[in-house]
Amino acid sequence: RWYKYVMIKPDGVQRGLVGDIISRFERKGFKLVALKLFQCTKEVAEEHYKDLSSKPFFPALVEYILSGPVVCMVWEGEGVVKSARKLIGATNPLEAEPGTIRGDFAVGRNVVHGSDSTENGERETALWFGKDALVAWEPALKPWLLE
Ligand code: GTP
Numbered sequence: 001r002w003y004k005y006v007m008i009k010p011d012g013v014q015r016g017l018v019g020d021i022i023s024r025f026e027r028k029g030f031k032l033v034a035l036k037l038f039q040c041t042k043e044v045a046e047e048h049y050k051d052l053s054s055k056p057f058f059p060a061l062v063e064y065i066l067s068g069p070v071v072c073m074v075w076e077g078e079g080v081v082k083s084a085r086k087l088i089g090a091t092n093p094l095e096a097e098p099g100t101i102r103g104d105f106a107v108g109r110n111v112v113h114g115s116d117s118t119e120n121g122e123r124e125t126a127l128w129f130g131k132d133a134l135v136a137w138e139p140a141l142k143p144w145l146l147e
């Protein structure tokens with residue numbers, strides 16, 4: 001199984017981009033297995049970004065993630081970790097290619113987060129959703145998507 005934790009950050013929610021962003025993953029063909037709107041707590045935000053805790057921008061980053069609700073989701077599919085990173089685009093939105101989420105929608109704040117490895121995807125899924133949050137289901141379109 002390949003899982004990717006994706007989160008629409010507060011700027012994406014405030015700017016009304018939730019539907020469009022979810023649509024891009026849906027149309028690509030990945031399978032949604034968890035979804036929620038969530039007002040994050042400081043504990044969760046600091047744990048999520050703990051690898052960046054020594055960076056000078058860490059306090060501002062945590063404040064940004066707390067500044068409004070986020071949309072948390074988990075997508076499943078072969079190769080989803082790398083492929084979804086391409087859909088999201090480069091961290092700096094001014095360098096992100098057109099056609100990517102950040103390239104199309106952002107100039108500063110970068111709208112979306114995506115886990116960068118399977119291990120982090122699992123860690124982040126447990127952190128944001130807790131255990132047993134993933135829904136197992138069979139997409140009817142599967143034979144049309146996969147050989
Ligand atoms: P995520 O998908 O959000 O994890 O982004 P990323 O993997 O492309 O970047 P990274 O994990 O290195 O950084 C996580 C987040 O920290 C970024 O999405 C930015 O919101 C923020 N960030 C990273 N680098 C900088 C920086 O140099 N300055 C500021 N202000 N924020 C940064």
Ligand code: MG
Nearest residue numbers: 113114115116
């Ligand atoms: Mg990252």
